[in-house]
Amino acid sequence: MSDNWIILIPTRPNYVPDPQAQEAARALLAELLPQAEVTASVSPEIEFVHPFGNWSGVRCPLCHADIEEWCIEAITLASETAFANLTIITPCCGGTTSLNDLDYIWPAGFSRFCLEAQNPNVKDLDVQAVKRLESILGCPLRRIWRHL
Numbered sequence: 001m002s003d004n005w006i007i008l009i010p011t012r013p014n015y016v017p018d019p020q021a022q023e024a025a026r027a028l029l030a031e032l033l034p035q036a037e038v039t040a041s042v043s044p045e046i047e048f049v050h051p052f053g054n055w056s057g058v059r060c061p062l063c064h065a066d067i068e069e070w071c072i073e074a075i076t077l078a079s080e081t082a083f084a085n086l087t088i089i090t091p092c093c094g095g096t097t098s099l100n101d102l103d104y105i106w107p108a109g110f111s112r113f114c115l116e117a118q119n120p121n122v123k124d125l126d127v128q129a130v131k132r133l134e135s136i137l138g139c140p141l142r143r144i145w146r147h148l
């Protein structure tokens with residue numbers, strides 16, 4: 001048996017929607033994905049939201065070089081300070097960007113708030129559904145497909 005998740009996180013890692021919005025979004029997602037177990041959670045610090053089995057590497061968003069090995073080290077290093085600073089200089093082309101904005105081949109990201117649907121039994125949410133959730137939560141969302 002394996003498990004799949006669709007996880008929605010704000011594109012801004014520090015953004016935490018207010019509690020009523022969290023609950024409204026959780027209720028809507030549960031209604032949209034009746035087979036899923038849906039939870040909304042807030043962690044005290046920013047966390048790296050990893051797609052696990054779907055992880056397919058990472059490229060530089062500026063020059064598209066493969067920076068997977070460097071990225072794993074950079075994430076480990078940033079985790080030691082609870083991801084307080086995600087700004088990085090890319091090793092390949094010396095550009096300034098954020099660990100959150102790297103070109104993760106299968107999406108990954110950093111957040112405090114997570115809205116997750118476990119075993120939704122669908123591949124994705126439609127655009128309209130994502131827009132409704134974004135409007136409730138007051139922020140653009142990134143989708144991460146986790147497989148374990």
Ligand SMILES: [Zn+2]
Pocket residue numbers: 060061062063064065090091092093094095
């Ligand atoms: Zn680069």
